[in-house]
Amino acid sequence: MVAALASAVQLHAREAMTVAKWTEDIAIYQAQLEANHIDLFHTISREEFERQLVRLRADLPNRSDAEILAELMRLTRLVGDGHTSMPLWNTPQPRFPLEFRWIDGEAVVVGASKEHADMLGAVVHRWNGRPMEEVYHQLATYVPFVENKGSEAVRVAQYLSYAALSQAVGLSENAETLLIEISYKGKMRAIEVKAIEPTAFRAAITERLTYRKDLSDNPTVIAIEGIRLALLRNASVAYIQFDRYPSFEEMSEFADKAARALDEAGTQNLVIDFRENFGGDFFIGLAFVANLVVLDKLDWKDGVYVLTSGRTFSAAMSNSAQFADILIARIIGEPTGANPCGYQDMGQFTLPNSGHLVTYSKRRFCFSDPVNDAVAPDVTVRTSRQNYVDGIDPVLTWVIEDIRRREVGASE
Incomplete structure (x- = not known):
């Protein structure tokens, strides 16, 4: 077991890294970021970026592969936008289970x-x-x-x-x-x-442990990989767990089925849950709601909700801000993990010797005025540790109660 883990700690299995190979990787790292990032020095200065790289090159003989990778991760963080990063997707490391x-x-x-x-x-x-x-x-x-x-x-x-x-x-x-x-x-x-x-x-x-509502036994579920729709409260509420972005073709098919289901059921309320969505292509999200805006039975004044959290990132954050405008949705939950006015549209390249992946931002978008670098909810509802333990979703519970209050008010 120890031998297997020691092998896994080697950060790339093709061949052992040397100072010369790391030096080449670092040169490519710098050149690719400077050539492809839309505005690499928007936060860190060119002089400071180069100073950090010079220091790292000088220290290569004294560092392990894992320490060099960590230092590149730290330096990439200093660029100052979330889409310019060094994730460990291509880097096999032992994990604590x-x-x-x-x-x-x-x-x-x-x-x-x-x-x-x-x-x-x-x-x-x-x-x-x-x-x-x-x-x-x-x-x-x-x-x-x-x-x-x-x-x-x-x-x-x-x-x-x-x-x-x-x-x-x-x-x-x-x-x-x-x-x-x-x-x-x-x-x-x-x-x-x-x-x-x-x-x-x-x-x-x-x-x-999860706070999320289990939809597996709901007979109304329409699902594709990453997205599940269920009709709740006698079909008066369409609840969509939007966790990952599919292809345009998959989304088109899903959106058609969803629109037909909502229209046939006469659904009045729409809840789009982005709390577990790290992003993708926000144009796919826009294509989805293009199928829904024609549904006249939905309550377009008060009945549309978007749920967000710190995990709502990239395209999911973008769609949250866009849906607040396009669908007049109220945002419920916690602030998003991404800045609505910042750098997005991720590109990537791989360092040739170590195999590590580097991502960078290709565009800058501004969807709304940020509050503390986030899309702030209209109503803040936090999910606690006890909610995970008990399997209770306080955000969806708040939404369902809000719908009930509106129904009671309308009947009086």
């Missing part, structure tokens, strides 16, 4: 392997002896796809499970084991967690 979310300033275990299922819902207090507030601030300078405090908390929680990154930034002594101290139901305990091979991570996480 846990998933986290940062909720109300605390790291909460929301996913686990069967071995660690008893940790679900627990709050993490220490990470290898370090308080989690310190861990958060240390990791926050490296994680990708950050545009505000909301997306920062989302990405820190996501990247806690990357064992080699944790070691590279000084949060762990090794990439094989983790000692965490957790509390649940008033009891504190320390647990050692062993990292697993990266290819095994997805299948290993079998136990999860």
Whole structure:
């Protein structure tokens, strides 16, 4: 097991990296970003960017591959927009078989392997002896796809499970084991967690907590990969879990079916849930609502809602802002993780020797005036740790209650 993990820590399996190969990769990293980013130096100056690269090149002989990658992640963050990043998509790293979310300033275990299922819902207090507030601030300078405090908390929680990154930034002594101290139901305990091979991570996480409504038994569900529509409250509410963007062709077929279902049912209220959507192509979202705006039975004055959270990023944030205008939708939930006036439309390239992926922004859009670098909800409803534990969705509950209040008011 240790040998397998040691192999996985090597950040690219093709061949060992050398100073010369890293030097070539860094030169390509700089050249590609300068050639392709729409405005690379909108936040960091050219002089500071080059100074950081010179320092990294000089220090290459003294750093491990994982440390060099971490330093490039940190430097890319300094560019200052969420679509210019170095995610670990192409980088196999051992993972701790846990998933986290940062909720109300605390790291909460929301996913686990069967071995660690008893940790679900627990709050993490220490990470290898370090308080989690310190861990958060240390990791926050490296994680990708950050545009505000909301997306920062989302990405820190996501990247806690990357064992080699944790070691590279000084949060762990090794990439094989983790000692965490957790509390649940008033009891504190320390647990050692062993990292697993990266290819095994997805299948290993079998136990999860979620606040989301289970639509599997709803007979009215219309679904494609990433999007599910269900009619609730005797078909008076169309609830759409919009988690990922499909192709234009798939969306066209889904939108046709959805429009027919809503029209036949006489549905008056529309709820579009972007809380788990990290983005895609916002034109596909616009194509979807183009099929809905012709439905005269919908309550276009008060009956359209968009649900958002810190995970609402990129195109999902764009569509949230656009739907507030086009559909006169009210935004309910928490601020988006992306800035409605900023850099988007992601391009990417791969460093030839290490194989690491680099993304960059190709366009700048401005959809609405940002509030703290986010689309602010019209009504703030927060999802708590206890909501995850109990499987209760406070945001959708608020919307359903608002619809009920309007119906009662209309009947009086």
